[in-house]
Amino acid sequence: MRDGDGLRDREIRAEQTHLDRVYRRLEEKIHEAEFLMDDASKRAQVGTPGALAERDAQVFRAGIHLNRLNSEFEDFLFGRIDLLEGRDGRRGPDGAYTSVEPAEGAVQDDGTAVIAETLHIGRLGVLDADYAPLVIDWRAPAAAPFYRATPVAPGRVVRRRVIRSKGRRVLGVEDDLLRPELAVKALEGGELPVVGDGALMAALGRARGHAMRDIVSSIQAEQDEVIRAPAASVTEVEGGPGTGKTAVALHRAAYLLYQDRRRYAGGILVVSPTPLLVSYTEGVLPSLGEEGQVAIRALGSLAEHENAGSGAGTAGAVAETYDPQPIARIKGSSRMQRVLRNAARGALDLGLRAPVPERLRVVASGARVELEADELRAVRQQVLGGTAPVNLMRPRARKLLLDALWEKSGGSRRYPDDPELAAEAREGFGEDVAAEDGFTGFLDAWWPELTPRQVLGAMADEGRLARWSRRVLRPGEARDLARALRERLDAAGNGPLSVHDVALLDELRVLLGAPARPKQREVDPLDQFTGLEELTTAADRNAAPRRDRTAERTEYAHVIVDEAQDLTPMQWRMVGRRGRQATWTVVGDPAQSSWSDPDGRSEAVEARDEALGRRPRRRFELTVNYRNPAELAELANRVLRLAMPGVQPPRAVRATGIEPRFVAVPDSPKDSVTEGGTEGGTDGAAGGTPDGAALGDAVRAEAERLLGEVEGTVGVVVAMGRRAEAARWLAGLGDRVVPLGSLEAKGLEYDATLVVSPAQIADESPAGLRVLYVALTRATQRLTVLSAAADLPDADGVPDLLRD
């Protein structure tokens, strides 16, 4: 039975009846949980140890329950599958058949079949009072067929239904019929009705906001395999733009927490390339009911939370700027390990805290003892022969100084025949000297406690850096690096950081060793996963600022790396430190890589291998582009062919019939803009260089045009060097328009994208063509390419780079 409004309404009503039942049951559960909490608080007054332990356990269970019910009360029912009887005839703990395959005879010879089971899928599992499943958690094994079944391999699924609801109201249903050849009788009797033609397209066509949405209701089979891949080992996922890598990685985090909450109470870290991508994606996990155990961090602020307030010198290490590519390459190279090691040690000599004394003079047992500069140097060399972090070598430095003074004072020769007495005398000598203010003052200046920022600041001096990087960096590289550091940091290392500085600071943190941390508040281990402090309503929770229980964590149980193709070797080291015991999910796309030189890439592969260790790896590929309509993907693929000849692009899942629009800016600001593309164009390609005003006017006009054409967001991508200008050009157009530098566009998406001067983006770096490919693959509906003279647009405004 197919479609028709009457049928649709009837089916919506049927789902509404089920949803009403679910909410009634949820309310009962909430009352139960509240009763338990109340009861538990009364027990607190009884006070025997047994009663208190029981109370804690009860509060713990009720807390989890109430917390999840409250947070997932809205829109949580989204799917349904109608299934044939399972082959093994057995039911699992959630009441559903366990077998994926239909029983023998489930389909009769005459092509008829009967639905044996209907499962509703939602954000949370709900059982009725008789333990029959009202809703199955999307992550439960029984829900997998909802995502996995295809017409080619339908298993037991006959019909898959996506239910769209808002709050407590069912708004619509969309069905996929997976066994259209069968005449199927519904569970309730009568023919199985089918409404609409699939929910995926509806989901993809919707306007985009500034936050990514979850995809629980429309996860596709190849994505589901990644999400549910076993946790152990390393899961590596590759796929072109828009194939859902980020979405899949986030859903996998939610899945892992569901599978093994205790284990992942150790925290999940999601590493994103930019703060923009962090804010775009950070709402997805809370919308899946997972919050608190997952930390989403940009590469440029990975060190921030850990070190805040620790005095370790990376406190507040949040990158604000980007380095030009050649500098980024130097900073990212694994050669920096040696440079930083030399710097961390060499900085001891610089008197960063107080002038370094040339000699040490003490009075012991009434006599003056002195160590001269060369003797001090020898002691320093001896201490540095060890492998401990520099700041942590201080106790050893202290001991070796005392030994040298003892030797110099002739003390060691005083009791040649009585080692016991000699040891005692040495101890007394040490105590005397160490108690002297002069000695402690000397030690503070001679072996100062260094911070990562101080050492980085010290590297801004050309002469020093040349020394520390001898035979590691080329002289020209050292000069450029020192200059780049000097441009932003003062001698103490204060000033705005670049993204790549943060990995250097993190390495220095390890090389120097963190000084003692202030004591942290004791955390009740139960609190880690009860969320007991969060016993509020969903509305309260949404209104409250998000509390991050991972803020103090330095190691995680699972690490997810997004846009992994772009991590430098030094960044891999920084991320690797946070997951030494972890399992990993690593997603990326080599075709979107910002790495240009083969050396850099192979170094990065090595560093990645080191971070991931010897764990076995499982590789997946995603092949379908859910973001770009085919018309836009086709244009982007022209650049892909130039950037990575031979690479197979993902298949765009939908077409809109709307071609990209091309516009060229003529060189005189007075001339009108030259249009092209399918929307009709006039002739006259641009020549010469448009001045900023003409380009700015054109960018603004095109952005306004796109704002009129789409409901949601418009991303305007310019070369990195034009970011400030672009912000000015677009000022006042409202927050639906976002100006972006080409490197900031990674991972983001907009309803419409305006790409400004493809040639300029492509020329910005040796990896520019891939950066341009990223820019051209951000739009879900419309794409305008605005070219200037350097783009060599043809009569239709199509720039040279994008011509077939």
Ligand SMILES: Nc1ncnc2c1ncn2[C@@H]1O[C@H](COP(=O)(O)OP(=O)(O)OP(=O)(O)O)[C@@H](O)[C@H]1O
């Ligand atoms: N199964 C799906 N159902 C609905 N939407 C989906 C599905 N898979 C992906 N999408 C949507 O497609 C878009 C692209 O997803 P995502 O950003 O995760 O892709 P990506 O592979 O990380 O892309 P890129 O490499 O360009 O960053 C998002 O809007 C996402 O919600």
